[in-house]
Amino acid sequence: MEEALAAYTAGHGDGSVGMRDGTRANDPETGQDYRIGVVDGSVAAFQAELVAEVRRLLDSPEGL
Numbered sequence: 001m002e003e004a005l006a007a008y009t010a011g012h013g014d015g016s017v018g019m020r021d022g023t024r025a026n027d028p029e030t031g032q033d034y035r036i037g038v039v040d041g042s043v044a045a046f047q048a049e050l051v052a053e054v055r056r057l058l059d060s061p062e063g064l
Contacts, residue, residue: 003029003030004030004033005033006030007024007027007030007031007033007034007037008033008034008036008037008040009037010024010034010037011024011025011033011034011035011036011037011038011039011040011041012037012038012040012041012044013037013041014037014038014041015037015038015039015040015041015042015043015044015045016041016042016044016045017041017045018042018045020038021034025038
């Protein structure tokens with residue numbers, strides 16, 4: 001279980017910065033956990049960028 005969580009955490013970190021480790025992703029034991037982490041990290045990064053852009057637009061003189 002610890003290996004799966006470590007793989008997920010590594011994937012989440014990689015996904016949040018737009019990276020992917022092919023070796024980890026293809027690992028027969030923890031590859032699926034890593035890949036799910038990459039997707040979750042990518043989604044989290046996208047959400048953060050989206051919220052930042054909405055805030056920027058709301059704070060701009062032009063607004064939405």
